[in-house]
Amino acid sequence: MTTPTPTPTSPERAPVVIVGAGPAGLTVGNILRAAAVDCVVLETESREFIERRPRAGFLEEWAVRALERRGLAGRIAEQAPTHTEFEFRFGGERQRFPYTEITGHHHFVYPQPLLVTDLVREYADVRGGDIRFGVRDVQLHDVDSERPSVSYTDPATGERRLIHCEFVAGCDGARGVTRSALPAEHATVARHDHGVGWLALLAEAPPSSDCVILGVHPRGFAGHMARSPEVTRYYLEVPAGDDPANWPDERVWSELHARLTVPGTRPLTEGPLVEKRVLDMHNYVVEPMTYGRLYLAGDAAHLVAPIAAKGMNLALHDSLLLADALIAYLGKGDDSGLRGYSEACLRRVWHYQEFSQWLAELLHGPSSGDAFRAGAATARLRRVLGSPAAASTFAELFIGKDTDH
Numbered sequence: 201m202t203t204p205t206p207t208p209t210s211p212e213r214a215p216v217v218i219v220g221a222g223p224a225g226l227t228v229g230n231i232l233r234a235a236a237v238d239c240v241v242l243e244t245e246s247r248e249f250i251e252r253r254p255r256a257g258f259l260e261e262w263a264v265r266a267l268e269r270r271g272l273a274g275r276i277a278e279q280a281p282t283h284t285e286f287e288f289r290f291g292g293e294r295q296r297f298p299y300t301e302i303t304g305h306h307h308f309v310y311p312q313p314l315l316v317t318d319l320v321r322e323y324a325d326v327r328g329g330d331i332r333f334g335v336r337d338v339q340l341h342d343v344d345s346e347r348p349s350v351s352y353t354d355p356a357t358g359e360r361r362l363i364h365c366e367f368v369a370g371c372d373g374a375r376g377v378t379r380s381a382l383p384a385e386h387a388t389v390a391r392h393d394h395g396v397g398w399l400a401l402l403a404e405a406p407p408s409s410d411c412v413i414l415g416v417h418p419r420g421f422a423g424h425m426a427r428s429p430e431v432t433r434y435y436l437e438v439p440a441g442d443d444p445a446n447w448p449d450e451r452v453w454s455e456l457h458a459r460l461t462v463p464g465t466r467p468l469t470e471g472p473l474v475e476k477r478v479l480d481m482h483n484y485v486v487e488p489m490t491y492g493r494l495y496l497a498g499d500a501a502h503l504v505a506p507i508a509a510k511g512m513n514l515a516l517h518d519s520l521l522l523a524d525a526l527i528a529y530l531g532k533g534d535d536s537g538l539r540g541y542s543e544a545c546l547r548r549v550w551h552y553q554e555f556s557q558w559l560a561e562l563l564h565g566p567s568s569g570d571a572f573r574a575g576a577a578t579a580r581l582r583r584v585l586g587s588p589a590a591a592s593t594f595a596e597l598f599i600g601k602d603t604d605h
């Protein structure tokens with residue numbers, strides 16, 4: 201909901217207010233700064249917190265190349281390991297899937313906290329951008345007019361502050377406030393619930409394989425993903441809404457061994473589990489992603505369960521389009537990018553959502569308790585591994601399509 205504009209003491213002005221300093225908001229901010237467009241980024245958490253929050257780790261090659269062209273991929277191109285294949289483990293077998301050999305493209309493994317750290321440093325310390333951490337009670341006002349504004353409570357003084365602007369970029373993720381400024385009669389929210397949870401784990405243990413492992417097992421899916429030479433992300437499919445307290449470390453490791461070990465593989469290397477939380481596997485898409493002068497980007501507009509590692513890549517895609525569109529409008533009065541923004545983002549969003557749903561069924565079907573779903577999921581897996589045409593389509597979707605950015 202957008203609320204009436206308050207009358208605080210000293211209103212400020214900026215062409216663009218960006219709500220949220222995740223990958224989406226920081227990318228928009230950096231590109232605007234490089235084009236000398238002033239903006240203010242508002243973030244509820246502290247800088248230390250966002251630079252440590254563990255989440256994603258896989259960047260698609262087109263996204264890294266796009267960041268590179270904006271001078272935003274320094275450490276990725278230099279330091280990030282690349283992945284070229286992954287392994288399915290199922291029915292006591294292991295099968296490599298060489299997606300780079302098929303598509304010519306690879307993934308970069310770059311943990312999200314490192315990306316956020318790089319983007320904050322570039323925005324605040326190098327490009328001199330205005331970013332305000334720890335803000336409280338962010339509210340949007342008059343976004344359906346030509347003079348929107350954003351207010352918030354200053355954490356140091358407790359005062360309400362008001363920023364008049366021309367545009368608001370809603371980049372505040374799945375739990376933010378900007379999405380609720382789109383009236384129900386203007387936007388639809390399409391939702392899909394996979395009906396399962398994933399126990400997301402971070403282990404202080406070196407990876408146990410040189411690639412991602414997707415374990416398809418009647419006890420439930422299990423995943424292994426390298427994050428660094430010392431840290432590995434694991435996932436275990438669990439009932440939706442399960443409590444991490446039901447998963448003491450011994451139970452976690454025993455279940456990971458049961459679902460991921462097949463003859464001929466080296467045993468998993470165990471280590472302290474420093475993150476353990478249950479993610480309910482659900483997706484949503486807000487359509488259109490805009491209302492008046494408000495433009496949503498990233499998880500604020502669409503959530504894709506981390507089944508196919510697509511969310512951060514989509515957030516980057518939106519933010520590249522949005523930054524370019526804002527610059528074209530504010531610099532040259534060209535509004536074509538803003539008019540086409542939602543549609544251009546949603547094409548890729550739906551493409552990735554559909555793939556994620558397709559892959560989810562392959563991973564969850566065998567443990568669904570439904571013999572029909574289990575049989576169909578196994579047929580799907582065998583087709584990907586047995587048919588060059590199916591493998592080629594799968595590989596293209598898994599690596600993400602190329603883009604002009």
Ligand SMILES: Cc1cc2nc3c(=O)[nH]c(=O)nc-3n(C[C@H](O)[C@H](O)[C@H](O)COP(=O)(O)OP(=O)(O)OC[C@H]3O[C@@H](n4cnc5c(N)ncnc54)[C@H](O)[C@@H]3O)c2cc1C
Nearest residue numbers: 220222223224256257258372373498499509510511512513
């Ligand atoms: C366990 C896990 C693993 C994942 N793995 C992958 C992967 O491998 N690859 C991939 O592509 N994606 C992955 N994702 C998804 C990815 O992390 C998200 O899609 C990505 O963070 C979206 O970026 P964003 O900038 O839109 O939102 P966020 O990163 O959520 O950033 C939003 C920011 O807004 C701030 N904020 C919230 N509310 C407010 C407010 N009211 N006012 C101001 N600021 C606010 C938040 O503190 C946050 O800093 C994963 C997600 C999880 C949870």
